[in-house]
Amino acid sequence: MNKFMKAAIKEAEKGIFNHEGGPFGAVVVKDGKIVAKGHNEVLKAGDPTCHGEIMAIRKATKKLKTINLSGCELYTTGEPCPMCLGAILWAHIDKVYYGCNVKDTEEIGFKDLDFYKRIENKEEFVNELNREECLNLYKKYMDIENKKSY
Amino acid sequence: MNKFMKAAIKEAEKGIFNHEGGPFGAVVVKDGKIVAKGHNEVLKAGDPTCHGEIMAIRKATKKLKTINLSGCELYTTGEPCPMCLGAILWAHIDKVYYGCNVKDTEEIGFKDLDFYKRIENKEEFVNELNREECLNLYKKYMDIENKKSY
Numbered sequence: 001m002n003k004f005m006k007a008a009i010k011e012a013e014k015g016i017f018n019h020e021g022g023p024f025g026a027v028v029v030k031d032g033k034i035v036a037k038g039h040n041e042v043l044k045a046g047d048p049t050c051h052g053e054i055m056a057i058r059k060a061t062k063k064l065k066t067i068n069l070s071g072c073e074l075y076t077t078g079e080p081c082p083m084c085l086g087a088i089l090w091a092h093i094d095k096v097y098y099g100c101n102v103k104d105t106e107e108i109g110f111k112d113l114d115f116y117k118r119i120e121n122k123e124e125f126v127n128e129l130n131r132e133e134c135l136n137l138y139k140k141y142m143d144i145e146n147k148k149s150y
Numbered sequence: 151m152n153k154f155m156k157a158a159i160k161e162a163e164k165g166i167f168n169h170e171g172g173p174f175g176a177v178v179v180k181d182g183k184i185v186a187k188g189h190n191e192v193l194k195a196g197d198p199t200c201h202g203e204i205m206a207i208r209k210a211t212k213k214l215k216t217i218n219l220s221g222c223e224l225y226t227t228g229e230p231c232p233m234c235l236g237a238i239l240w241a242h243i244d245k246v247y248y249g250c251n252v253k254d255t256e257e258i259g260f261k262d263l264d265f266y267k268r269i270e271n272k273e274e275f276v277n278e279l280n281r282e283e284c285l286n287l288y289k290k291y292m293d294i295e296n297k298k299s300y
Binding site: 001002005006023043046047054057058062065067075079080082083085086087089090091095096099101104105108109110119125126127128129130131133135138140142144 | 151155
């Protein structure tokens with residue numbers, strides 16, 4: 001087994017046995033070395049954003065003192081959900097390796113496919129409101145940023 | 151203007167003027183009252199996951215002492231990115247209202263469409279690895295959970 005995936009599985013187990021959240025672990029790797037590990041701490045933290053990948057990314061940005069993790073790879077025991085995939089991209093991580101896919105975990109008993117269905121039909125619960133007023137906010141910000149460049 | 155969107159804009163401005171991150175603000179509302187506010191703190195926190203919506207959700211779960219925000223609405227100045235939309239769904243938020251859409255902010259100068267293109271082509275950088283070993287992890291977890299039910 002790949003040694004980084006082995007470390008991700010070990011990290012996932014840590015969370016299970018301490019009842020911190022689901023069995024999901026991840027590690028961030030740079031230049032062949034693990035820079036940060038994370039596991040699902042949703043229950044422990046009482047915070048639904050504390051997935052394993054997010055925890056590992058947060059720790060890696062702190063350790064490397066940068067929000068740009070380009071040059072890094074992420075190993076995770078399960079296919080990243082859209083939240084985690086988004087975080088992976090905002091952090092500029094180059095490559096992701098995952099163990100099980102969403103269908104695998106669904107078959108085992110995790111009920112995540114409902115989650116994916118809601119995302120596919122997001123127009124059912126996501127609506128536009130006060131577009132003009134928000135456009136003004138963004139234009140004002142860009143004016144400030146552009147003035148800084150002079 | 152909707153009073154909750156007005157509060158989200160005010161929250162976004164707080165972040166801009168303190169140079170904490172981009173001009174993005176959000177509020178979580180329950181029973182007609184604001185329970186939490188958040189704005190982009192990516193630069194301040196040195197953490198790429200600190201978008202306005204995520205900050206507001208984290209604060210709301212702490213305040214309401216639950217990871218389940220059903221019955222809540224979220225008002226945000228910009229269309230939620232996939233990371234934030236994922237967080238919104240994991241938190242079971244019922245409804246989302248956003249000001250500008252992604253094309254609006256792209257036209258103003260935010261370069262987020264590249265981000266969306268990478269997500270659409272995720273097979274270019276996301277790969278499966280050690281599926282069987284990770285399946286064993288999840289099965290082991292389900293065995294523990296199932297034993298608890300007896």
